[in-house]
Amino acid sequence: MKFNLDNEYEMPEAACPACGAVFDRASGSGSKPEPGSLSICIRCAAMLQFTSTLELAELTAAEFLELPDDVQRELRRISAAVVTTGAMVQSRQPKPERPALSMWTIYDHPSDLPEYFVARQWLTAPDAPVATSLVIKSITLERLREILSAQGLVCMPRAPNDDPGIVETWL
Numbered sequence: 573m574k575f576n577l578d579n580e581y582e583m584p585e586a587a588c589p590a591c592g593a594v595f596d597r598a599s600g601s602g603s604k605p606e607p608g609s610l611s612i613c614i615r616c617a618a619m620l621q622f623t624s625t626l627e628l629a630e631l632t633a634a635e636f637l638e639l640p641d642d643v644q645r646e647l648r649r650i651s652a653a654v655v656t657t658g659a660m661v662q663s664r665q666p667k668p669e670r671p672a673l674s675m676w677t678i679y680d681h682p683s684d685l686p687e688y689f690v691a692r693q694w695l696t697a698p699d700a701p702v703a704t705s706l707v708i709k710s711i712t713l714e715r716l717r718e719i720l721s722a723q724g725l726v727c728m729p730r731a732p733n734d735d736p737g738i739v740e741t742w743l
């Protein structure tokens with residue numbers, strides 16, 4: 573079984589049983605989903621199976637383990653990709669909630685940690701990013717950049733209207 577994302581199919585509306593997101597489209601698999609076809613929720617990455625009435629049911633662990641090894645691997649791979657990119661199934665909801673995106677903002681000697689360069693983790697949220705309690709501090713800016721870069725993150729230069737204490741942000 574191959575999951576390519578070239579094909580997109582209009583489907584009867586179906587809700588993800590795991591997160592409640594409502595979808596009216598499915599992408600991938602080379603042919604239009606039919607009862608028994610496997611899918612992945614774009615919003616929560618749950619592994620799903622179309623029922624006889626083309627509703628979505630969550631694949632149980634036992635059902636998953638009965639699948640051929642290559643299908644298990646492919647489902648795991650796509651589920652992981654959905655978590656990081658979200659690109660499997662499109663929703664017609666006006667404002668689909670997306671998984672929160674993590675970003676790290678580096679500050680130059682902030683007032684609460686005046687001896688350090690500090691990277692703070694923020695998560696995207698519908699209105700404005702929310703700061704988490706995760707903080708990495710270092711005497712040198714280079715060390716913070718090494719740590720963030722080693723996580724596979726990419727540096728975004730500061731915007732002109734960013735707070736003057738902000739050095740840059742990593743996504």
Ligand SMILES: [Zn+2]
Binds near residue numbers: 615618
């Ligand atoms: Zn879901």
